[in-house]
Amino acid sequence: MEELKKNILSIFNDLEIYIRKDNRMFINTKKETVLSLLSYFKNSGYDHLGLISCNDWIDDSKFELVYILSAYMANDEEFQEKEKRIIIIKTRIPREKAKFITVIDIFENAEPYERELHEMFGIKFEGHPRLTPLFLELKYETPPFRKDFDTEKYVENKFGKIPTIKERKNNQKNERT
Amino acid sequence: MRELELYFGPQHLGMVGNFSIKLKVEGDRIIKADANPGFLHRGFEKLMERRTWMQNFPLVCRINVVEPDHMELVYSMGVEKLAGIEVPERGKYIRSICCELARVGSHLFGLWAYSNMLGFDTVAQWAMYHRDLILDLFEELTGARVYHIYIRPGGVRRDFPDGFKEKVIETLHKIGGKVPDYNATFFENSLFKKRAEGIGKLSREEAKSMGAVGHVLKATGMKYDIRKIEPYAVYDQVDFNIPTREGGDAYSRLLTIRDEMIESVHMIFKLIDKMPDKGKVYTKTPNPFKWNIPEGEVYVRCESSRGELGLYMVSDGGDKPYRAHFNTPSYNHGLTVLEKVLVGESVSDVGNIMISLYVVAPEIDR
Amino acid sequence: MDRNQIGKWLKNPGKMANKYSFHVVYFCTGCGIIEIPPSITTRWDAERFGIIPVATPRQANLFLITGYVSTKTLKAIIRTYEQMPEPKYTVAFGSCPINGGMYYDSYNTIKSLDKYIPVDGYIAGCMPRPEAIFIGVTHLWKLIDMDKADGYKRYREDYEFYRENQEQLFGELDWPPLFKNKSS
Numbered sequence: 147m148e149e150l151k152k153n154i155l156s157i158f159n160d161l162e163i164y165i166r167k168d169n170r171m172f173i174n175t176k177k178e179t180v181l182s183l184l185s186y187f188k189n190s191g192y193d194h195l196g197l198i199s200c201n202d203w204i205d206d207s208k209f210e211l212v213y214i215l216s217a218y219m220a221n222d223e224e225f226q227e228k229e230k231r232i233i234i235i236k237t238r239i240p241r242e243k244a245k246f247i248t249v250i251d252i253f254e255n256a257e258p259y260e261r262e263l264h265e266m267f268g269i270k271f272e273g274h275p276r277l278t279p280l281f282l283e284l285k286y287e288t289p290p291f292r293k294d295f296d297t298e299k300y301v302e303n304k305f306g307k308i309p310t311i312k313e314r315k316n317n318q319k320n321e322r323t
Numbered sequence: 324m325r326e327l328e329l330y331f332g333p334q335h336l337g338m339v340g341n342f343s344i345k346l347k348v349e350g351d352r353i354i355k356a357d358a359n360p361g362f363l364h365r366g367f368e369k370l371m372e373r374r375t376w377m378q379n380f381p382l383v384c385r386i387n388v389v390e391p392d393h394m395e396l397v398y399s400m401g402v403e404k405l406a407g408i409e410v411p412e413r414g415k416y417i418r419s420i421c422c423e424l425a426r427v428g429s430h431l432f433g434l435w436a437y438s439n440m441l442g443f444d445t446v447a448q449w450a451m452y453h454r455d456l457i458l459d460l461f462e463e464l465t466g467a468r469v470y471h472i473y474i475r476p477g478g479v480r481r482d483f484p485d486g487f488k489e490k491v492i493e494t495l496h497k498i499g500g501k502v503p504d505y506n507a508t509f510f511e512n513s514l515f516k517k518r519a520e521g522i523g524k525l526s527r528e529e530a531k532s533m534g535a536v537g538h539v540l541k542a543t544g545m546k547y548d549i550r551k552i553e554p555y556a557v558y559d560q561v562d563f564n565i566p567t568r569e570g571g572d573a574y575s576r577l578l579t580i581r582d583e584m585i586e587s588v589h590m591i592f593k594l595i596d597k598m599p600d601k602g603k604v605y606t607k608t609p610n611p612f613k614w615n616i617p618e619g620e621v622y623v624r625c626e627s628s629r630g631e632l633g634l635y636m637v638s639d640g641g642d643k644p645y646r647a648h649f650n651t652p653s654y655n656h657g658l659t660v661l662e663k664v665l666v667g668e669s670v671s672d673v674g675n676i677m678i679s680l681y682v683v684a685p686e687i688d689r
Numbered sequence: 690m691d692r693n694q695i696g697k698w699l700k701n702p703g704k705m706a707n708k709y710s711f712h713v714v715y716f717c718t719g720c721g722i723i724e725i726p727p728s729i730t731t732r733w734d735a736e737r738f739g740i741i742p743v744a745t746p747r748q749a750n751l752f753l754i755t756g757y758v759s760t761k762t763l764k765a766i767i768r769t770y771e772q773m774p775e776p777k778y779t780v781a782f783g784s785c786p787i788n789g790g791m792y793y794d795s796y797n798t799i800k801s802l803d804k805y806i807p808v809d810g811y812i813a814g815c816m817p818r819p820e821a822i823f824i825g826v827t828h829l830w831k832l833i834d835m836d837k838a839d840g841y842k843r844y845r846e847d848y849e850f851y852r853e854n855q856e857q858l859f860g861e862l863d864w865p866p867l868f869k870n871k872s873s
Contacts, residue, residue: 255534281361451730
């Protein structure tokens with residue numbers, strides 16, 4: 147993994163790379179270099195996009211996008227060192243009116259991940275062909291996975307205030323008499 | 324010809340699970356397919372942030388209904404990596420035996436769904452009966468048929484009862500002795516070959532660019548299996564093969580599944596021989612109400628019966644997880660691969676393709 | 690058949706024939722779907738109780754709601770329930786339809802199903818075993834004998850209250866009301 151680190155640092159600057167003992171490489175980068183970094187990794191053999199996730203650091207008022215890459219097998223019969231490694235790329239974007247560029251041109255299977263992040267966190271991805279709701283049915287004021295969405299209060303307000311059928315009947319009788 | 328919009332909705336006889344597809348059809352051919360998930364969404368990742376590390380462990384197994392052991396395994400591996408706990412040797416062997424039994428049971432469930440849909444009722448009844456024998460073994464070991472709650476952070480919950488090893492060997496001989504009948508009735512039947520060959524074809528380049536894993540990729544000829552690439556539990560001390568086929572259509576996928584089941588049964592016999600006779604099965608963890616785990620983030624993965632399953636977990640030094648995100652194999656198979664593969668096929672083959680990809684609906688929605 | 694049965698058959702043959710031949714709608718609503726295939730196949734045979742799955746709700750008699758209900762599924766359940774012909778019965782599995790169960794603080798699950806469609810009985814277990822499902826069905830037979838399984842009659846009489854509850858949850862509904870308003 148040291149060779150890979152040297153190659154990356156010679157091409158890109160303003161990155162921070164940290165290699166952990168169990169074959170994991172963490173890269174912290176600015177948001178403008180993410181696309182070129184992803185295409186560099188795809189051309190050098192890491193062609194499996196595992197996950198696109200997001201952390202909500204509400205104290206710093208930033209979102210942190212996480213891209214996780216690994217390698218499919220180059221040779222069908224034997225297992226090489228390359229397939230054990232996992233590369234985790236992280237950037238930070240501001241929390242108010244969050245938006246970012248889509249990576250569908252590089253990895254084709256990023257489409258449902260970005261659709262889910264738009265629905266659950268409220269991040270807009272420019273260039274995405276369809277940003278329609280995927281899982282949710284009702285409309286929410288704050289997107290549900292943010293840290294300032296209180297689920298217990300929401301459940302009390304929405305579901306707890308609907309009365310049972312007996313209560314509605316009694317209310318109607320009391321109103322009439 | 325005019326276009327027609329059909330809802331292959333949640334209440335349908337050809338659908339296993341609560342999932343729906345919106346189809347645009349011209350005559351009998353499909354032009355466009357839109358997957359419509361979300362009927363089983365509970366917001367797991369938000370629920371996990373409000374419960375402590377040990378309270379999450381009975382909750383995690385309900386993500387995949389058919390085969391919950393691998394979910395518990397991946398969560399326990401994540402917590403052990405963050406906290407720095409080691410699992411004793413006998414506990415690792417018991418974990419591997421549990422996971423291989425769950426794999427056989429889950430493949431038999433898929434065989435019930437597929438052969439019932441094609442019309443081979445006899446094979447469906449046999450497959451469900453053999454899966455019930457495996458669930459009887461789990462009931463004796465853990466106390467429940469479906470949701471086991473057995474693989475915990477630190478090891479497993481309790482040791483084998485007396486006489487359990489002999490029962491496992493007897494049940495597996497019963498199931499293995501029926502394999503020639505399965506072959507003669509279903510897998511070598513010429514009707515099955517005509518009905519499943521050439522349906523839902525994927526080439527290897529297309530499968531790689533769409534993010535396919537598991538048996539969908541093994542049916543195109545690549546031996547991609549996490550048990551060999553990054554061995555967890557005791558998979559590096561047992562030798563086994565990985566079956567592959569060329570072809571990439573529904574016929575090769577079903578044959579790959581049959582070969583995988585036979586390989587798992589042989590592996591359980593080898594593991595039972597090699598297991599150490601005595602030893603502890605779990606390491607003690609601190610008081611669950613006051614257990615704080617140091618800061619860090621981790622990404623672990625394992626091989627479930629549908630493909631590569633991963634978990635990304637972040638801890639900020641407290642007693643609850645800060646963020647947990649599951650990466651399930653049915654997410655890619657049900658949303659990206661299904662929409663591409665259905666274009667150009669006939670309407671009567673939709674159930675055939677969907678069940679041969681082994682899409683399980685609660686894994687997509689979480 | 691013993692003497693009690695002959696009397697019951699002669700008094701009300703329609704009710705007895707209805708009871709002993711439940712047709713179940715094939716709709717896998719939640720977790721509990723994992724214990725329905727073992728009940729239908731040969732080891733725990735459900736056909737000796739007269740239970741058989743059918744394809745459409747127009748031919749069905751009994752609706753099994755297997756586990757928790759999310760908001761998107763509730764719309765499909767209401768539409769399926771309104772298509773079934775009378776007399777019809779509903780049975781719910783587990784503790785999630787009663788008060789939310791282990792998802793009590795989730796933003797997307799329904800906490801109490803009885804406010805939206807009438808439920809006749811609940812079966813305990815997470816998930817209930819096939820034997821528990823059969824005991825639940827025999828209890829339903831007793832309730833039908835005593836004329837207490839009247840969920841469909843309650844739906845017909847109190848339809849305006851059920852509809853108000855459904856509209857308070859979803860907003861505008863895009864299907865018209867099933868029964869005409871009686872109070873106006």
